[in-house]
Amino acid sequence: MPKSLPPSVRRQIIEFDPLAADGSSISELCQRLNISRPSFYNIRRRFLQEGNKALNPHSSAPKNPVRTFDKKTTEIVLRIRARLKKEGWDNGPKSIWFTGVDTNEFSQPVPSVATIARILSSSGVTNSNPRKRPRTAWLRFARSSAMEMWQLDAFEYRLATELAPKMTVYQLLDDSTRFDVGSMCFADPENGTDAIITLSAAIDDHGVPKELLSDNGTAFNQSRRGNISATERFLADRGCLGISGRGGHPQTQGKNERSHQTLLRFLDARAPESLEQLATLIVDYRNYYNYRRRHQALPGSMTPGPAWDAAEHQPSDGTPISHKELQARADAYRDKSLAKQAAEPDSNSAGALPAATLAQSEQLAPRGGRLRDGSDEVVITRTNPQIYFRGLRIKVPTHLVGSYEVVSSETEYAMFDRSSGDESIYFPLPLQTASTRDQFALWQVRGAKIRDPKPAWLSKHLSYELEHFPEE
Structure with missing residues (x-):
């Protein structure tokens, strides 16, 4: 911090007359007093505005001195925080400040948010989280209008x-x-x-x-x-x-x-x-x-x-x-996902799996209609008669219990009996159903077909399609 000019130097600057005969110039005076030209003009300007007060520097005391709040303010802050916490609302410094202002609990002068934060910290009621990112690192985004x-x-x-x-x-x-x-x-x-x-x-x-x-x-x-x-x-x-x-x-x-x-x-x-x-x-x-x-x-x-x-x-x-239009968007997402999967390198192309890993995978039995790792075999059990498709659980009749081979394309999904080779379950893709749950019956899938369907299954499937998927 530079030192202030002494009153003797300030007096010479104030009394200097640049128009005096045989007098020195402003630059020569500044060089002789070892000051800058801006300092010269600042002292002259202050003398015109404040008079002889310019002989002394301005006070270095802060314009807004630190205000020390009494014990009553601390009690108010802690009381508001305890009430907000008990009621289940946010109870940080800003929330306390807004609550105190809205309820007129703070007397004048109102403590700042920073002051409230210091009170909370000194009272030991805050939990510091140094790993939290500062708010300046946040990138907010929101629609410009309501209802958008x-x-x-x-x-x-x-x-x-x-x-x-x-x-x-x-x-x-x-x-x-x-x-x-x-x-x-x-x-x-x-x-x-x-x-x-x-x-x-x-x-x-x-x-x-x-x-x-x-x-x-x-x-x-x-x-x-x-x-x-x-x-x-x-x-x-x-x-x-x-x-x-x-x-x-x-x-x-x-x-x-x-x-x-x-x-x-x-x-x-x-x-x-x-x-x-x-x-x-x-x-x-x-x-x-x-x-x-x-x-x-x-x-x-x-x-x-x-x-x-x-x-x-x-x-x-x-x-x-x-x-x-909705289906076209869904198809575009599906095509993008298939293209991404096709672009990824095959994990098995880098080399054969170890023999121990292969032996272990061969011992894994498929459960509850889930695809076995490394194959398209599906087993439907009597205790869990359903198949799993893209996060959905589709219940099937119990007479379809058995082991199946899955054959699917972008437009069709089919399951063939591994012993007889008969097509046992079929539905077109993308899968369409009016069900709003992640578990539903196969007769609720549009275009679904099964091997040896019972009359009751056919009746429910036909009625469901007529109600939810009438021909356009």
Whole structure:
């Protein structure tokens, strides 16, 4: 830090007259006093503004001195944090600051967020996490208008009773404003029927969004598996396009994944013991989340409710999306996946497997209709009469128990009896069904055929196709 000029030097600068006869120039004076020209002009300018105060340097004391808050402020901060934690809400420095300001619990002057963070740290109530990335490293992305895209995801929640079953909670958020448009809960595991009920209720209240983002669960979106789910068809009929994130990359649905934490804390703090209590708490959560809880990702850390009301809404125009267009997208995903698999080098081409590995693989018996490693053999057992296809479980009649060879192409899937060579199970690809679950009967698959079908199986299959896949 440079030293300040002494008053004697400042006096010479102030009294210097550059127009005096036989006087030295400004540059010569600066050279003689060992100062720079900017220093000369700064002293002269300050003398014109402040007079003789220019003979002394400005005070080096900070303009805003460090304010020491009393014990009362510390007690208020810790009280607000304890209350937020007990109620299951976020209780960091920003959340405490917003709560204290909104409830007028802080007296003037209001402590800053940094001051609250120091109080929490000195009180030993924070958990440091040095591995957490700084917020400056985050790259946020969101749609510019409300109703451009919603995000749907589900998670399991166990009730607070002994041997309590797991409930399924569906969270539905607007991507732009983070507004909770209709979270709901159900007793059954994740399935398309409950997902459609959740979407239908939200659409009745707010309209149809342009797009719906979800993960690749069979209840939501199966396009990356080469299939079309009932949820996708439901949305397409109302003019909404269902899209999904890349497999194994939940960051795409990061807004919804993060909202799970907030809802889980809220529920854990209240410990619901029944589905009815859980549903009531979710309604309370939505009201508080949308209109009272400040959202730090929104401008000015506003709540989602006012952000939703103030945002421009760009919903779908309601034009139905053809199911053929959905199938074309699913086919494109399937073709891309097949091309990627074909481009990958064959693991066996680098050399033969060790004899011990081969012997071990030959001893592995296929179980429950799963493909055996290294072959296309499928075994259907009486205790587990079903086959597995791209994450789906398809139940088959018990008279088809046996060992089969699978032959499949891009358009057909068939299983042949290994002893007789007869075709026993067949269905066209891509697989089409109106079922919203990941387990269903083979008679629910469009175009399915089996060996020696029973009259009851044929009747159910024909009725199902006439109801869900009428000829166009």
